[in-house]
Amino acid sequence: MIDNRSSEKPILTPEQAVKWCDRHFGIGADGVIFALPGQNGTDYTMRIFNSDGSEPEMCGNGIRCLAAFLSDLEGMSRTKNYYRIHTLAGVITPQLAVDGVKVDMGLPRLLAGEIPTTLAPADAKVINQPLEVAGKTWDVTCVSMGNPHCITFVEDVAAISLESIGPQFEHHPVFPQRTNTEFIEVVSRDYLKMRVWERGAGITLACGTGACASLVAGVLNDKCDRTATIELPGGPLEIQWSEVDQRIYMTGPAERVFTGKY
Template sequence: MAIEFTKYHGLGNDFILVDNRSTLTPAITPSQAIKFCDRHFGIGADGVIFAMPGQNGTDYTMRIFNSDGSEPEMCGNGIRCMAAFLADLEGTSRQSDKYLIHTLAGTITPQLMPDGQVKVDMGEPRLLAREIPTTLCPPDQKVVEHPIEVNGKTWEVTCVSMGNPHCITFVEDVAAINLEEIGSRFEHHPAFPQRTNTEFIQIVRRDYVKMRVWERGAGITLACGTGACASLVAGVLTGKCDRIATVELPGGELEIEWSNIDQRVYMTGPAERIFTGRL
């Protein structure tokens, strides 16, 4: 079997993109995705993304396998990369392309901007405990600055779903966080029945924050788009952030807005092609 692929990254969060437009069945299995994502024995990536035919009136469908073979609902950096991939496949100018993309988190709308950035309408955040999901609070309550015991320490966390679960905690210095030790403990904490992504946020200014992330199914990554969106929402809910802010990640910066008009979250950032290949 031969697979044609193109590799993209969004702020260092890297993905293998596969042209899967002829069928809704992924071209490879989760176990093959694990091998593809291996940085020593494969191509190397945080996940494999399949560009599939649209469903329910959308232009395309996005599915993604993480580097551990699990399938998340959506990926913010990944969907920017998919928009750039689609524009390349279609041979368009990549200056004003807009797509309706079906995901397991609902319909997401990325748009390629004239400056090469991709702006994504990420939809409305989901804030109730049952929507995350988490058992930290009763199902119909918001989880805002709630205590949780992880690795022998009590943390205050705010939980947000952007179609996938996020647990956000604010810290004095993100560089001092030992992600290798505690990231997996957050991900697999029994309070999160579907596991969780975890963001550690340092407030620099109300309109500028630093973030490090442990992604569910991928571990430490250089960026997480849905995590940046969830973190801004958490910052607003706790009174720490403005509704528009720059989120600095290890791989670069994202501009995030939680609109006060339509309550939707908008993410703007880069998506860059690295190389194409045949495996």
């Protein structure tokens, strides 16, 4: 997280962000997030550079951490417990809570043209569609949370060879902007296990937008309820797909690891 409030452009280049993310020669991270001035009436703007230098539209875990970071920056001057943050995926509203940060992640986008993917016509949904990857047919469901996700349900998520299969999903030609890929094991209707290969970052301990997309896919395939705990290697997230307003709400922790000056 970088305090970038004094400039409308990130103070690092994508190439510099790659070096910072290197876990051997840099700080070590899945990506660098910049807290920029707000635009169009928002409180702040979020920009992200992945560990490979690419720029994603959104990061669910990242915006949750950004809210906690902004709260620390504002300190006693903070006058409210939520922020309206401009992202490339639209305006996202995280709310500070006693047990973490709750984020209104907005509406899931389900049409193939919105994701985007060529697995179906642009105005059709991609639910439980077959996809050939790594010499195997996978049944996949595609969801956009402002960024693309391909979700597949498996018997044992721990048995998936992410390092070999993940890149083949990410760069499959049916995803013109590449894709994040979530492998989901259904433990019960309110508890799912998830492992993720993130577009531009590879294997990560958690993916907030991926957890949201996975719950949506679970509901669309009648495998889970509209509220469930998603267990990720980095810890659990509570995800709700509201029946009232159809928006996705994500709740999880955000902890400061260390601070430094650049």
